[in-house]
């Protein structure tokens with residue numbers, strides 16, 4: 001992965017000094033609350049219900065074992081001994097003290113980490129697919145470009161105070177796993193007819209209050225122009241995006257209001273001036289950065305391993321884990337492994353310091369000392385030999401990291417919700433836990449098959465509920481907590497936004513509502529049909545009918 | 560103590576201000592809250608200047624003055640000699656269009672001075688305006704930021720082409736100078752240094 005040189009190190013060190021002084025001035029009363037807010041936000045520091053929350057950047061989800069060990073240490077020393085992986089691949093600490101944050105940042109800087117622009121109205125952490133670099137269907141490894149864009153966006157002077165936050169995702173696979181269409185800018189890398197690296201540029205996607213999937217603004221952009229073209233887009237947005245209403249301030253609203261054709265012509269007019277300027281990426285720079293992402297020193301291995309096959313055949317628990325948590329790899333004899341941060345009955349994405357240290361050890365022992373975080377809030381060891389899978393599983397299991405539920409109903413994406421977040425309408429973590437307990441039977445869970453269930457505590461949609469096959473949204477009705485349910489949302493190339501099935505439910509009702517949705521699916525599905533396929537084929541009517549059927553029938557069905 | 564920081568040959572110092580700012584008189588008209596037709600959103604919630612305001616603006620007879628864009632356009636003929644003598648600068652609010660200025664004054668370098676007024680420090684349009692004035696319209700003279708200008712935005716303002724800064728009156732300009740140098744080697748090319756770090760520094764192969 002990318003290693004800092006003296007330039008990168010100096011920038012994070014200078015940032016620590018700058019932020020330390022800003023915090024000092026705030027605590028000394030030299031900066032007002034309003035003046036300090038954007039400064040601390042651009043350093044990932046939210047003030048939320050219980051305490052500040054610090055969001056630490058994990059650029060495009062890549063971590064070294066050394067970094068994860070340090071994160072474990074920091075969570076122990078400055079927090080309650082755990083952290084939370086977010087849906088944007090970052091790590092959040094829920095209980096640091098404001099006074100300690102400069103020291104935390106200084107410690108992070110010693111392992112080439114920071115919290116720069118993890119929040120605030122600026123260009124945020126750039127995200128990508130967790131299987132980047134190793135996925136069999138990958139056409140281009142976009143990490144070098146993501147790193148180049150990370151550097152370009154860091155303290156970009158023109159875009160330091162945008163109308164609203166700005167999120168960029170990159171992907172280089174046939175099947176988009178980076179949710180490019182749900183980002184302000186999505187860059188889909190591909191090889192064009194001349195076998196050159198090209199980019200399909202999406203713009204104006206975003207979830208939140210007004211979920212909108214992005215539109216293609218340019219089908220073909222040569223990679224050299226990624227920065228200048230992005231500058232053209234963001235400049236039009238910076239000048240013309242609304243600043244009077246934060247709910248209408250995202251670029252998606254501007255794109256919708258102008259229409260994509262008008263927006264595109266403004267961007268192209270701007271780009272005509274910027275194209276080929278000094279920010280154009282050179283071959284040398286791409287090569288310099290790309291070197292950091294060279295393939296690992298893989299051994300030459302057979303595609304099969306007899307011991308592994310025997311273990312799968314004889315051990316059903318191991319076989320279940322392999323089925324759900326082990327993923328294909330482009331190198332023969334290697335696999336990627338997801339360590340589930342979704343054990344049933346606990347907060348999705350949470351990880352203790354001890355687990356962080358254990359995962360760091362596993363990465364060192366089995367995966368070249370590197371790992372990734374995913375937007376589904378799990379951790380991935382990307383380069384594991386077939387022959388190592390069994391010992392890895394045993395150790396992961398001993399640390400509570402081997403729940404075989406990846407891609408299944410209990411692999412829930414969930415925002416912090418009312419337990420932590422001051423914007424919440426309702427709690428979300430207890431709903432996730434209750435649903436996980438309802439579906440705790442693994443055979444049943446595996447029979448239900450692939451299903452994405454996403455929960456947000458309010459319409460800001462941090463839990464991506466709109467694109468969950470089942471989406472749950474916390475709503476406020478006369479001061480009490482209710483939950484609205486959508487079905488039919490999906491991420492990926494054929495992304496869609498879910499439909500509301502009807503009036504909302506109380507927290508107690510939620511596990512049973514999900515149960516009923518599943519009952520309809522199990523009854524109606526054809527062979528090989530996933531939940532989402534059944535919903536797309538039948539529409540919401542039969543699901544709605546069963547969920548809202550009168551109480552008597554309820555008792556009959558469950559009896 | 561002056562609130563003005565002036566940047567000359569990359570050296571910043573607190574300087575005395577020899578420009579007089581001319582403001583528009585208070586508007587009697589209610590604030591219009593609607594999106595403009597030509598440039599959607601631009602006018603949302605922002606006050607439009609009325610003819611009465613322009614007519615009632617008093618410009619000092621002598622000395623260096625900075626006039627509002629709307630007044631500059633309305634009185635360009637009357638101010639002709641003073642413009643030629645380099646006594647007239649123009650200021651714009653962040654929602655105003657640079658094109659309005661360039662239509663009236665094709666070569667901006669006839670103006671010794673342009674200033675941008677930022678009402679709230681979080682309004683980042685000022686950075687794009689500075690950048691466009693320097694890179695698109697080739698403006699070479701003094702470019703000033705005034706209004707809600709605070710030290711934590713100075714580094715970005717400098718990189719966006721601004722060369723003088725009126726720090727908000729309740730803050731120390733002397734203290735603020737330090738923030739102009741928060742970062743030694745910024746990554747990306749911008750107005751003050753168009754080359755990104757990968758073009759000006761050998762980062763190895």
Ligand code: HEM
Pocket residue numbers: 046048053085086087088092164165167182183205206207208209246250414415416420421422423460461462463464
């Ligand atoms: C507890 C503190 C948090 C606060 C106050 C907060 C606040 C917000 C707000 C206000 C928005 C809507 C922005 C908009 O649409 O313009 C938002 C969106 C979002 N948040 Fe959070 N959030 C918090 C925690 C999180 C966490 C923990 C995650 C990840 C698990 C997260 C991930 C996201 C994502 C992915 C979106 C954007 C979806 C989109 O509009 O594209 N947030 N957040």
Ligand code: SF4
Pocket residue numbers: 415416417418421422423424425456457458459460461462463
């Ligand atoms: S979705 Fe709402 S409740 Fe959940 S973290 Fe985001 S802002 Fe808070």
